[in-house]
Amino acid sequence: MSTTFLPCGVYHENYAQDHAWFQTNLIKGKMILLFVLLYVVIPWTADVYWISVMNQVGYTIMGALGVQLLIGYCGQLTLGHAAFIAVGAYTSTLLILEFPWPQFLLDLGLAYPISIVVAAVVAGIWSVLFGLPSARVKGFYLILTTMAAQFITVDFLITQYISQIGGRGQAFSLPTGTIKIGPWTIDSDVKVYYMILTFVVLCIAAVANLIRSRVGRAWIAIRDNDISAEVMGINLVQYKLMAFFVAGFIGGIAGACWISNLAAISPEHFPWFWSLWLVGVILIGGVGSIHGTVFGALFMVVVMELLQMAVMPLSDAYPKLLMDFLFIKESAFGLSICLFLLFEPNGLAYRWWQIKNYFNLWPFSY
Amino acid sequence: MDLFLMTIATGLMVGGIYALVALGWVLIYKCSGVLNLAMGEMTLIGAYTSLSFYSMGVPFLASLLISLIIGFILGILTERIFLDRLIGEPVLSVIMVTVGLSFFFKGIVELIWGTDTRVFDPPVFSMEPIKFGPIVVGQVYVWSFIAAMILLVIFVSFFKYTQWGLSMQATADDEMAALSVGVSARFVYAAAWAIAFMAAGVGGTLLGNINGLNISVGYLGLLVLPAVVLGGLNSVPGAIVGGLIIGVLQNLTGAYLDKYFPGGVKEIAPFVFMAVFLLFKPHGLWGWERIERV
Numbered sequence: 139m140s141t142t143f144l145p146c147g148v149y150h151e152n153y154a155q156d157h158a159w160f161q162t163n164l165i166k167g168k169m170i171l172l173f174v175l176l177y178v179v180i181p182w183t184a185d186v187y188w189i190s191v192m193n194q195v196g197y198t199i200m201g202a203l204g205v206q207l208l209i210g211y212c213g214q215l216t217l218g219h220a221a222f223i224a225v226g227a228y229t230s231t232l233l234i235l236e237f238p239w240p241q242f243l244l245d246l247g248l249a250y251p252i253s254i255v256v257a258a259v260v261a262g263i264w265s266v267l268f269g270l271p272s273a274r275v276k277g278f279y280l281i282l283t284t285m286a287a288q289f290i291t292v293d294f295l296i297t298q299y300i301s302q303i304g305g306r307g308q309a310f311s312l313p314t315g316t317i318k319i320g321p322w323t324i325d326s327d328v329k330v331y332y333m334i335l336t337f338v339v340l341c342i343a344a345v346a347n348l349i350r351s352r353v354g355r356a357w358i359a360i361r362d363n364d365i366s367a368e369v370m371g372i373n374l375v376q377y378k379l380m381a382f383f384v385a386g387f388i389g390g391i392a393g394a395c396w397i398s399n400l401a402a403i404s405p406e407h408f409p410w411f412w413s414l415w416l417v418g419v420i421l422i423g424g425v426g427s428i429h430g431t432v433f434g435a436l437f438m439v440v441v442m443e444l445l446q447m448a449v450m451p452l453s454d455a456y457p458k459l460l461m462d463f464l465f466i467k468e469s470a471f472g473l474s475i476c477l478f479l480l481f482e483p484n485g486l487a488y489r490w491w492q493i494k495n496y497f498n499l500w501p502f503s504y
Numbered sequence: 505m506d507l508f509l510m511t512i513a514t515g516l517m518v519g520g521i522y523a524l525v526a527l528g529w530v531l532i533y534k535c536s537g538v539l540n541l542a543m544g545e546m547t548l549i550g551a552y553t554s555l556s557f558y559s560m561g562v563p564f565l566a567s568l569l570i571s572l573i574i575g576f577i578l579g580i581l582t583e584r585i586f587l588d589r590l591i592g593e594p595v596l597s598v599i600m601v602t603v604g605l606s607f608f609f610k611g612i613v614e615l616i617w618g619t620d621t622r623v624f625d626p627p628v629f630s631m632e633p634i635k636f637g638p639i640v641v642g643q644v645y646v647w648s649f650i651a652a653m654i655l656l657v658i659f660v661s662f663f664k665y666t667q668w669g670l671s672m673q674a675t676a677d678d679e680m681a682a683l684s685v686g687v688s689a690r691f692v693y694a695a696a697w698a699i700a701f702m703a704a705g706v707g708g709t710l711l712g713n714i715n716g717l718n719i720s721v722g723y724l725g726l727l728v729l730p731a732v733v734l735g736g737l738n739s740v741p742g743a744i745v746g747g748l749i750i751g752v753l754q755n756l757t758g759a760y761l762d763k764y765f766p767g768g769v770k771e772i773a774p775f776v777f778m779a780v781f782l783l784f785k786p787h788g789l790w791g792w793e794r795i796e797r798v
Contacts, residue, residue, distance in 0.1 A: 215596055217603075271779070275786050277595050278539050278737075282729060286779035294772045298765070414603050421600055465614040472607025479597050479604070480589055 157350045176335055181328050189327045191443055193399055196334035198435035200341055200392035201412075202419040203428070204385035207345060209417065210426040211354065212381035213361030214272055215281045218288035219389055219416050221268075222261045224408035225291060226390030227397050228300055229257035231310050234317070236303065247318040250398075258390035264291070265386020266379050273375045276364075288410050297405045309404035317398045324398045334395050341388050346428055348384065357381055361426075418475045424485025433486040441474075442467055506638050511759045512752055513636075517645040518714070519751020520652035525707040525724060526731040526743035527659060528700030534676040534738045535696040538587055539595065542602045543704055544725020545609035550575050550705015551712045551721060552617050555624060564628045571705045579701030583694045591693075606725070614719065621718040628713055648710040655706055656744060659699065663740070668695060676738070723771070727754075730778035736791020745789070750774050 145164075150156045160166040180192065201223055208214045233253035243249055268287035272280055301309075317324045324330055348354045356377045359367035368374050397403055415438070423434020446463060453460040478485065525547060532540050550571045557567035586605060590598050629644040663669035674682040675692040683689055704725075711721050731750045735742020758770035 209596065215599075271783055275782055278599070279733075279782055279786050281539075281599065282733060283779050283782055285726075285729075286775045289772055289775045290779075294769070414607075417600060418604070421597075425596075462615055465611045467611075468607050469611025469615070472604040472609075472611065475604030476586055476601050476608065479593075479601050480586065483593075483597065 159346075177332075181331055186327050189331050190399075191439060193327065193330050193334055195435050195439045196331075196338045197392055197396050197399070198416070198419060198439055199338050199432055200334075200388060200395065202416045202423075202431045202435055203341055203345055204388040204392075205416045206420045206425075206428065206431045207357075207388070208381055208385045210420060210430075211349060211361060212357040212378065213364070214269070214378060214381060215277065216284040216385075216413075217281050217417060218268070218284035218286070218291075218410075218413050219385070220408040220410065220412040221288045221291035222265045222386040222389035223393040223396075223412075224296060224405070225264045225386075226257040226261040226393030227403055227408070228296060228310075228393075229260045229390070230254060230394035231312065231397050231403055232300075232303065233257070234312070235310060247320045247322070250317050250319055250324075254391060254394040257394040258387045261390025261393065262383040262387035265382045265389065269379050269382030272378045272382070285410075288413055292405050292408050292410075296408075301405065309402040311402040312397060312400065314401075327399075330399050333398060337391055337395050341391065342428060342432075345384075345388070349428070353377070353380060415471065418471060420485075421475060422478045422485060424487030427485075427487040429490070430485050430487030433490065437486060438471075442470070445470060507759060509639050510641070511755045513639050513641050514645060515752035515755035516748055517641065517649035517751070518711075518755065519748035520649040520656075521707045521710050521747075522724070522727060522731050522751050523744040523747025524652045524655055524703050524710075526728045526735070526747040527656065527740060528703035528707075529728050529732055530735075530738065530740055530743040531672075531696045531703075532700045533732075534740075535672055536587070536591070536693045537598075538590075538602065539599050540602045540700070541599060542606035542609060542725070543700070543728050544722030545606045545613065546575070546701050546704035547708030547711070547724050548613050548719065548722045549578065549609060549708075550701065551708030551717050552613060553705065554709045555622060555712060555717055556617075558624055558628070559622075564624075568706065568709060571709065572702045575701035575705040576698045579698035580694045582701070583697035587697070588690065588693070610719070610722065619719055621716045622712075623716040624713055642714075644713050648713065651706070651710060655703065659703065660740065672696065727774055730774040730781075733778050733788055734781060736788030738792055739788070739790035742788055742790040750777075753777060 144150075144161065148162065150161075155161070160169060181189065184192070201219065204222070205216060205219050208216045208219075230250070230253040233256060234249055237249075237253075239249050243252070268284060271283040275283065314325045315323055319333065322329060324333060349358075356367070356372045359370065359372055360374060360377060364374060393408075396407075400407070419434040419438050420431055421434070422437055423432070424430030445467065449459055449463055449466065459466075482489070525543060528546075529540055529543050532538050553574050554564075554567045554571035557570050558564055562570070582605065586601055587598075590601055627644075629647050631643070633640050633642050634646055663673055671682065671687040672692050672695060674685070674687050675689055679689055682692075707724065708717075708721055711717075711724060715721075727750065728747075731746035732743055733746070734749060735744070735746030754770055754774055757773035761769050761773070
């Protein structure tokens with residue numbers, strides 16, 4: 139079933155039409171407007187602060203997209219996704235800093251793009267490695283093994299061993315100018331914005347296309363009922379591992395992109411909290427919907443910024459409040475997850491669908 | 505050899521505390537099917553409450569009692585407000601509500617008590633170590649172990665011999681049958697949370713006596729997971745044995761493997777062990793084996 143409402147008199151005659159991206163000219167127009175808004179209006183009008191907030195939103199979207207794929211589409215619960223983002227970020231950083239690049243690649247500015255691809259593949263393979271237990275266990279036990287992925291990768295391997303490479307100790311610093319794509323050096327927030335935005339669009343397009351292909355239908359079948367999926371001839375292990383690979387791949391891209399926004403990377407950027415945060419994002423946005431991921435990321439990042447703005451003026455009266463803001467944020471995050479699960483279990487995507495239908499059917503909403 | 509024996513002894517004694525907290529976890533899972541990831545923050549709340557009262561000059565046992573009472577009230581409130589509506593929801597929702605709760609509790613604990621390490625001052629147990637033949641153990645470990653064991657015996661006999669405990673066992677065994685003979689399932693759920701909160705508080709207080717109290721004591725809540733997985737999720741003796749084994753394992757790796765893998769091997773070993781164990785025996789030592797193909 140297509141989830142879009144079509145105007146009177148427009149009918150689909152085949153399956154391909156039913157799953158087309160732009161089913162009417164109105165939708166196409168809205169999407170073009172959205173493109174113009176994202177690529178032209180926002181970077182030209184918004185100030186640096188909001189651009190950096192948008193960068194965070196983009197990073198969160200890419201991270202949460204992999205979680206959405208695993209939890210929302212393939213039904214494989216994961217609480218360790220930050221590990222794969224970390225693998226991507228560290229692979230890319232190490233390649234840029236330590237790999238002996240030939241001079242012509244550096245001149246062409248291809249080092250960073252190549253490192254992003256390698257980082258994505260490495261993160262995908264790492265993710266498959268920790269997805270292997272999904273062949274034998276599911277539900278809560280799978281959560282435990284993915285948690286183990288987080289602790290083994292970030293808290294042990296990266297903190298203890300990877301961070302020692304090059305004798306830097308804790309953090310890898312990325313001097314400005316090291317990160318170049320082609321002729322452009324990524325050194326300002328707006329450039330990071332364009333880069334992250336492009337990758338977000340590509341990732342969303344890729345996932346949306348995967349979901350409406352044979353692979354995506356197999357994942358959804360596994361999520362809905364794994365036994366009947368197997369009876370229908372789906373190779374469970376193969377498709378589950380494929381889901382882990384794609385999720386890790388996108389996580390790797392997210393991590394590799396994010397290093398352009400950081401002056402230095404250290405294991406503290408990828409705590410267990412971040413894995414849980416990503417799951418919280420898809421729960422608030424809506425499990426099993428791609429635009430839910432976007433809504434969730436927007437909601438979590440922007441609401442937290444607004445909360446910070448609301449707290450700031452009070453800090454003159456209560457200076458302690460500024461220090462405690464981190465804790466308030468943590469509490470608010472926890473409480474909002476609880477409240478969403480209790481009172482809005484379908485997430486923001488469902489609300490959006492309802493609002494859209496109200497206007498589509500207006501004035502005769504029956 | 506002495507080092508080996510001493511490591512085992514210390515491990516067993518810390519493991520007693522883990523066993524206590526694991527018992528609370530298993531209780532919630534057995535009675536209501538909730539997989540609780542907020543256990544660590546529950547230990548923090550209990551531990552900080554008793555520490556606050558103790559530093560105000562209340563005797564240690566009395567402040568422990570106060571923290572038990574507060575844990576009881578908070579446990580019932582948590583169950584009534586958050587978990588009661590989630591009965592029968594998918595496993596991800598339930599787990600994420602407990603994750604949300606854990607962040608909520610943690611934020612509040614940090615707001616109230618800050619993040620600095622605090623110690624029980626003056627120390628509750630004397631610093632003089634106790635000698636059993638060649639083995640030398642700190643007194644605080646011995647007393648913690650004894651306290652944990654006493655509480656374990658109290659809890660287990662509570663399930664075996666009192667009416668409330670029996671009704672909890674009945675609900676865990678078969679909820680429908682228990683409902684039909686007049687056991688109130690809602691009461692059982694609330695009681696399970698209350699007891700778990702109390703056990704977690706005592707565990708946190710004892711651990712706080714050993715190393716001082718800060719946010720990282722909440723790590724105990726994650727350490728419980730390998731223990732219960734090892735014992736089988738719904739087995740009370742399994743939780744106790746699992747807690748003891750994890751305590752020993754942690755201390756052994758800390759003593760012997762730290763040379764080869766410097767740094768956090770002690771913290772990570774239980775989880776590595778758990779991941780490997782899950783591959784071979786996912787139902788634990790005494791857990792119910794539900795036969796299903798994945």
